[in-house]
Amino acid sequence: MARSRVVITGFGAITPLGLTVGDMWAGLCAGKVGINTITAFDPSGFNCKIAGQAPEFKIRDFVPKTHRKATKLMCRDIELSVVAANEAIRNSGLITKGIDPENVNINPERMAINLGAGLISCDLVELSPAVAASKNEGQFDIRKWGNIGLELVTPLWLLKYLPNMLACHVGIIHDIQGPSNSITCAEVASHLAIAEASQIIARGNSDYALAGGAEAKVNPIVMIRQCLLQRATTENNDNPSSSCRPFDADAKGSVFGEAAGIIVIENLENAKKRNAKIHAEIAGTGQSTSINSAYKNLEPDGYGLQIAIEKAIKEAQIEPDQIDLIIPHGTGIPCDDMAESKAIHSALGEVASEIPVWPIKSMLSNTGAASGALDVIAATCAMKENKIPSSINCDNIAHGCNLNIVKKTIEKEIKYALCCSYTHGGQTAAVVLKNISE
């Protein structure tokens, strides 16, 4: 049975650069930085006090009336995914129950959803009164918790923090009855979600899918973990706009943030039949894993990432010199950036030092399970606009990173773009996008 080609027909993003894909692209083009001093909580006791925070919004404005009550069960990660999904579906021209219940033009059973999600941390302020009520002589007393504290926890508390609840809420709002999966592989989660959803469509199990990811890392527990693991930069608290410096000689660590990026994908025939605007084709995906006993970081030679890139290129049936743009994972953690540079070189060979590389976490921050989808959306925008905006904060490339970081905006047709990613557990992924505009 022939496998269907899979194309992107819609996208949505809420990021530190704004509430929409338009805001994100305009910000990226202007070299705007979405990183600032944390306002979600008082960060003065943290050694990293900055993060990428999304603009304020009211979730009730983004859900149909029938789902308003359920917004009480949404943690921040869920809210972000609902906002981005709403934009993605509207952008695609598909009409779901959540957009207009009178004029639905999808078959709910033929639509899939596949979202990457992070390790969702609870709202400490919400939980704290119950913990405080379980105090005995200055210590937490588990028996008192069972007697008193537990009763103070809101009955549906657990449901707010299960990673599958992103896809659950979005699926209910838009009446998506096909396969639903929630990939929990940190920073590669949304690349994997996009890869898996593409495979679901390619093999004919669904006609269209929502795919991507969301994560809200501006949470005290998440931020303290990044500090403890020495991933977050602690030396740039006073200079948020120059804090995240992928591949730069002065890089001191990453900066974390919150975002959601979601795309609508469907099989090419279906998209053509309904005259959808086609943003790009998912031409190839690849994945592998880094194997490093010091698994806090990527293996130094980048081999696991190299394999993922090679697989994606092979699946796209192209040669390395056909790639016009690379959006790397590029976190600003020096040893990881170096390993990624090696992986790109090993996978692509000589042309690796020529292909424009555009790291965007310097502006968007590292948004975990959302980051891969944001890269795919940014690459798609670049294809549509025939433009690679200038990168920022890479003034002197780090020794050993031999990449052609985009220093000045490039205006040209982009036929193929490569996005790649990895996690601090080892999983690696790559996606090749193809420009099929005529």
Place this chain on the structure above:
Amino acid sequence: MSERVVITGMGIVCPLAHDVETLWQALLSGKSGVAENTLFDASTFPTTFDAEVKNYDFTKYTKNIELHKDSSRGSGFAIGATVQACRQAGIDVEVSEPNDGIDRSKMGIYLGAGEGSIDNDAFFSAIIKGWNSETNQMDWIKWANQSFDEMDPIRELEQEPNMAVAHLAMLTGARGPVRSCLTACAASTQAIGEATMLIRHGNADVVIAGGAHSMIHPLGLTGFNRLTALSTRNDSPQTASRPFSATRDGFVLGEGSAILILESLSSAKKRGVEILAEITGYGSSSDAFRVTDMHEEGRGAALAINAAMKDAGVTIDDIDYINAHGTSTAENDSIETKAIKAVFKDRAKNVPVSSIKSMLGHLIGAAGAAELITCVCAIRNNILPPTTNLNDPDPELDLDYVPNEPRKAQVNTVIKESFGFGGQNNVVIIRKWVDE
């Protein structure tokens, strides 16, 4: 090109056993893995019992103890289950140059794996230090100071749900597609289903697939107790999990890991390993109904069962046995029964359905994989495992639930159903291996 997918190895670490054969014998003798909670003091919780993995030592399975010593409970269980499964399938572990005929770039890992427990002492003490009960505000400076003092970086990292697959990659050298999903109670069935697709369509030759999870920790138990999802039959833990009975009052929280080696038929034949069963069908759907409830008529469940049968190319007449999700909650068992009736119509009462959660408890993310392993045993032994504690049948629930005693039967084709909180439904179909 479409590859047939077979199972060539199985391993388990669960409340009833630390190997598949012992588990199977325990299920046939109706043993229960449920007892008082010993992992923390739950004496004042609404539920004081659970199904724990007992006397398990992961260091028996690895030479690199240092590498795995900080892993979460779930990851630790996965190490044992994976080593067992790899041994059976003839897959080398912890060797730098494997000699098992498997290209590591075509060996994947796909787990339905849960997050690890938070570091309870550090977590609660930081809140106590930081929270001001008079102003109802957190002093984040105090909270952060205490957290920096008490939290261990590696223990925090090991809570990430992708760490179980990371440990398995280090153990086996797998460099193919590595994914981890967490669709609540349906996660490992989904992982096995999607892993099957990776092999069928040529993305991998071998996938180490299954689940690993433990939510037996104070906040996990709190969350499920608050949802009133758990049985509170504290005076009789071993009879608490009673799927399909009139007096069922919730599920029993369990933990563990179950791993299956999925392999393309051509790879298994080339390597000359024993084939335990074939995976022929996978179906996945979502309820898209309510955050808190399953669809009243089991619409999503029926859709997934039908999709799996279509994928396997079988009809309702071909199904010899259904291994149920059967959680022992009022809602699940009733709606699962409705879904089976909707799909099987007149034949529904003639298809045996059983839930081993009656003995094993509910392994959450790992449940589907553990139950699928027992389906393979059922096929290989032509015996159906029973639903125990079924002494007071619910008059509304009138299928053949194989009550209390195992039953001899010709078992060729089996359906495994798993349904997750939030409405993900996943169904896998396996059948007796016939070389044709």
